[in-house]
Amino acid sequence: MATEILIPHKAIRARVQELARQISSDYAGKEPVLIGILNGVVFFFADLVMAMSIPCKIDFIRAASYGSGMNSSGNIKLVKDIEIPVGGKDVLVVEDIVDTGLTLNHIVRALEARGPLSVKVCALIDKKERREKKVTIDYCGFEVEEGFLVGYGLDYDEQYRYLPDICVLK
Ligand code: IMP
Numbered sequence: 001m002a003t004e005i006l007i008p009h010k011a012i013r014a015r016v017q018e019l020a021r022q023i024s025s026d027y028a029g030k031e032p033v034l035i036g037i038l039n040g041v042v043f044f045f046a047d048l049v050m051a052m053s054i055p056c057k058i059d060f061i062r063a064a065s066y067g068s069g070m071n072s073s074g075n076i077k078l079v080k081d082i083e084i085p086v087g088g089k090d091v092l093v094v095e096d097i098v099d100t101g102l103t104l105n106h107i108v109r110a111l112e113a114r115g116p117l118s119v120k121v122c123a124l125i126d127k128k129e130r131r132e133k134k135v136t137i138d139y140c141g142f143e144v145e146e147g148f149l150v151g152y153g154l155d156y157d158e159q160y161r162y163l164p165d166i167c168v169l170k
Helices: 009-026 042-051 102-112
Strands: 003-007 033-037 057-065 076-080 090-098 118-127 139-144 166-169
Touching: 009 042, 009 118, 009 139, 033 042, 033 102, 042 090, 057 102, 076 102, 090 102, 102 118
Parallel strands: 033 057, 033 090, 090 118, 118 139
Antiparallel strands: 003 166, 057 076
């Protein structure tokens, strides 16, 4: 399949720096736990955390949605849980792309049930086209209306994650 660059790496880098600055300022004096949703988030997560100027802890969570093809079924299960206890902590969930919102909604609710002080969300891409669950994205990198995106960690069938740019799959 062909790919076409939508967001060049340079623009991603600049936006990630801005997000990191904003987050560092909002959480000044605190030590949030940043929780990355595997696998697509890895490059974004690493770049974001390294660009921040405040201390933080990091952990990862992974959810699987049992549906067909590119569609999320809504039947979501946690297949890898975090290891840091988040009770009484400020939690920032970091996601690569929010599509239907089902995954993020499930994860945020699961984390809220553990008594954190706060739970906020940072997503690199907010793709509104197929939103089913309302989710609040406190820090958003880019808004995209439609299309299937790959690169900078995002995959199609485990391909294209390695591309430095965010591309549209043609
Ligand atoms: P949601 O539960 O429908 O919001 O789906 C979120 C997950 O679906 C993301 O974490 C991605 O793994 C995957 N996903 C949704 N849209 C895309 C896309 O355009 N490219 C790559 N993965 C996507």
